[in-house]
Amino acid sequence: MRQILILICLVPMFAFAKVQKISDIPPASINYIDIEHGNCDANCLQNLVNSGMEFSFLSRFKESNANNFLSNLYAKLSGNIKSLIAFGGLDGGSKNSSNSVKIAVLIPQQVIKGYSHVVSDAIFSYVISQNINADIKFYLSGNESSASLRNALSQIKRDGISLVVAPLTVNGARYIASNSDPNTFFFIPTLNYSSVGSSSGNIFFGGISYEDQVRELLNKSSSNLIIYHDGSYLAKTLNGYVEINSNNVIAKNMVDNSKRALFDTIDEKFNESDVFLNLPLSKTEFVINEISINKAKPKAYLTTQINYAPKLLTSIEYGNRENLYIANSISYIPSDISSTASLLGLDMEYNWVAYSTAIGIDYLYSTYSGANKQRVFDEQISGAGIRYDTKIYKTTRYKFIPIN
Incomplete structure (x- = not known):
């Protein structure tokens, strides 16, 4: 049986009736103490993540045993956001990345705002749970102006990346449809094909069909x-x-x-x-x-x-x-992906943008990377978009139930 000891030192601030003074004692800290025997290598850490064992993962984590994705996850779960490797646009895959598949994530963060985190967390959830050999680079364009997107596409091309996840609005998608390299494959999780109506064969859309x-x-x-x-x-x-x-x-x-x-x-x-x-x-x-x-x-x-x-x-x-x-339109989600998403605070079962993003990176990696990996999601690509299985639900007092 796994046992984790969490040491929490809580120090109150003393408030006096007339004078308020902040204590000189250092603020509270949380330490995750590993009391299990044996070394936990990258595969061991991966299994803890897939099993949803957050505290075991935090306590047994060692930087020397982790790839960059596990390091990113540790940084995020432990609150050390500044240590995140991938979101600044650096290599995010295994530390020996010479044979890694390169995937770009193009994010106009000022436009899609909170969805930036939804998309990045969904990608982390897929990549970590599937343990794929990939380098993920995030390109933050700021907005969807022609200049911003042109600069981002140029940088992606200079970096030799031909697989791109791009959560865009209609304006950004239309620019990509008119200006992208036909040898670069794009997946746009935020839009349905009907919103743009143009693909040129290299752009796929993941938005649900309202x-x-x-x-x-x-x-x-x-x-x-x-x-x-x-x-x-x-x-x-x-x-x-x-x-x-x-x-x-x-x-x-x-x-x-x-x-x-x-x-x-x-x-x-x-x-x-x-x-x-x-x-x-x-x-x-x-x-x-x-x-x-x-x-x-x-x-x-x-x-x-x-x-x-x-x-x-x-x-x-x-x-x-x-x-x-x-x-x-959200259907089956592999348990290891949903468990990892939950660790990141993302409920993929109720967030269609996260669901679409995970399907998209699954499709790009399995179909175009040459990695010979079987897809884990059931949805098929029909034309330039995902064909979702839409169901109608009613509610009981405590849950949703499908009726068709």
């Missing part, structure tokens, strides 16, 4: 439809998909940030209609609760991936969501 999700949801509806949306770009896109695929829309109501009471939008039509919620979770919660307060009972609530999150189960009372249908 239109497929809308069509699947509409299969559950045989009534008039009332749409609630927040006026965002995504909401307008979803509204369009609903209206293209259904002739039953009788009303569209916008919910702004003030979340004003919806009394004037709720009437007798609701009891004979389905409500399509093209809203983020906080506004979905608000709308469902407002409808419930007004004693209206729609036949069904319909919503896409944007509301597939554990928080929905606690933020909306079960009685108000018994007739809620949610589309989800």
